[in-house]
Amino acid sequence: METKNIMIVGVGGQGTLLTSRILGGIMLSAGYDVKLSEVHGMAQRGGSVVTFVRYGDKVYEPIVEEGQADVLIAFERLEAMRYVQFLKKDGVLIVNDQRIDPMPVITGAAEYPSNIIETISDGRAVYSMDAKAKALELGNSKVFNIIILGMAAKHMNFSKEQWLDVIAKTVPEKTIEINQKAFIAGYES
């Protein structure tokens, strides 16, 4: 199989690292070679963060480069806009419809762009949801990232059961149920 490329972008502290653990787990259990690359350190303090996931028969480089992503998962609108050039022409874009102002916007040095999703879609399929609101409905605002993962999972070739199984193996025991519920909420949206 040709190598598939997934990218997760967001704001440091949004929990991209957990999402990538789950992705790594499912690819391994399905028998693929997989590499993931993530950002730790300074940028995790509210900076722009990127995670790359690549899987296939044999994966060499661990990063996804411009024009290569099959799926781009954005945990925040502005971050979707920042990295959309990484998406293939026919790639799938999943966006958490949330706004987090970066410091230049907070201080008034820059403006938060309007109509981001329309601007960047360029004829591509875009799936977006206010996952944080949905997560609050489910009773835990933190699981919004798993809702978004559920939305993205529809565009990958694994069964719902495989996903739920990997989630159970990856997240802390106490949070299995809420995370699985969150996943299903995204998957069935």
Place this chain on the structure above:
Amino acid sequence: MEKIVMLGNEAIARGAYEAGVKVSAAYPGTPSTEISENLVKYDEVYCEWSPNEKVACEVAIGASMTGVRSLCCMKHVGLNVASDPLYSFSYIGVNGGMVLVVADDPGIYSSQNEQDTRMVARAAMVPVIEPSDSQEAKDFIKEAFDLSEKYDTPIIVRTTTRLAHSQGIVTLEERKNIEDKPYEKNIAKNVMMPAQAKARHIFVEKRLKDMAADAEFMSINRLEMNDTKIGFITSGIAYQYVKEVFPKASVLKLGLVNPIPDKMVRDFAAKVDKLYIFEELEPVIELQVKAMGIECIGKELFTVQGEYSANMLRRVLKNEEVKNPSFDVPQRPPILCPGCPHRSVYTALKKLKLHAAGDIGCYTLGALAPLGVIDTAVCMGSSISTLHGMEKARGKEFIKDWVAVIGDSTFLHTGLNSLMNMVYNKATGTVCILDNSITGMTGHQDHAATGKTLKGDATYAVDLVELCKALGVENVRVVSSFDQDELTKVIKEEVAKDAVSVVICKAPCALLKGQIFPNKCVALPEKCKKCGACLKPGCPALTKNADGSVSIDATMCNGCGLCKQMCKFDAIDMVKRA
């Protein structure tokens, strides 16, 4: 054997475990921190956070001298701190194998410079091994221990951010049962005085020559002969980019990059028409190849700056430019978290119009807008001593509107010496220790003042007040980091004094585990005069609405109350969290 997906750093820890390591010492530093955090999970290995890299290195040296395998991990700049023991231990050599894992940061994701560890290793005459993915990270660590004992040398395993923080599939193996080597007193080898060191210097030169000659038989160096029109000599993560772009090219993949395998390189160069050296940062392999009189192309084409990629290789060697339309969007630099005590301290310093000699940690972000308090930041521990230098150069009036700011972990790392020096040499500066009870920047590691070891056991916690007093500081004050009035008052008083002062600004890091935030702040639009004062400290939980009023994101707010203290119109209220 079990296969799992592992972070590069996790794989290094696993490799050390499987290699039979018994002692590991480190000081945190991105991108090396997770090695210790994973290794400590194995009960067979003693693991500690030491106060700095020099101490950690010496702990590992002591362990090696007694005949057990030991590990020491750090980021690239940590090696500068540890280089004093390293240079001499290179002469001494090992009893039990000793490996240093040093993590470079091409692209400067989370560091203060982009230095190449391999250059330091060459100067110290220490062999260097470079893995290129998680599986190799584990395998090469084990190989490094065998080579360390075989050639009587410490070995550096050099990683980079991309390797350390990438995950890949790793096959697990059992832990080797390594017997402790007997300890024997050996002055000629273990005591570095001139006569002994002269003899050992001869040994060290020979050791590297022997390794270069033997290296073609080492499994960590691999020849992949294909099409001979172009050949690459490469190592580490750069190898992956070569394979991605030129799957048909011939490749000499080096695991040992200092020294390089003499004969292997000559044979390879003779077989290919055009030879490229592809390595991130400095031309370490390239200069060795060129010194052998072999023609090759390296840094003439490939930059010494930043991280490499497959697209970069495509652009330089194939003239293929990938350029998709992109948007010009506002930057998102890292920021202090909502509820971070540092923000409050900087707000007070800013009110007092003070300059700060800065240091390394989360609090370095105090240099950026909207706080903009920090003027300088060099390396860990430097804030106090640079402030001292300013005073000695320009007199005490020059620093009357200055303070030094330093984190608790950084203070214990190397700030201590500088403070002692200030008192000893009759300075008058003021030092603010930003004590958030943890090593924050690198993701929450304990240190000598937190009362907990790396293993999580309770231990003695250094009392910073008594420590500063013991160094001779007469004026030591402790203030809550969130009390704006008290902060401004105390700092103003201390800066005015003609003596060394320490102000310990104390409040736990907002991300510290187990913290409960009972309160949150809410904006009261009917009272809001839209003056924007609450926005000045730059808390990300606050947003300015279109009409100029403010809203506070309840899920982000940690209820620190700084914005409430900024508001003169009682338009922000503190309420109990539901």
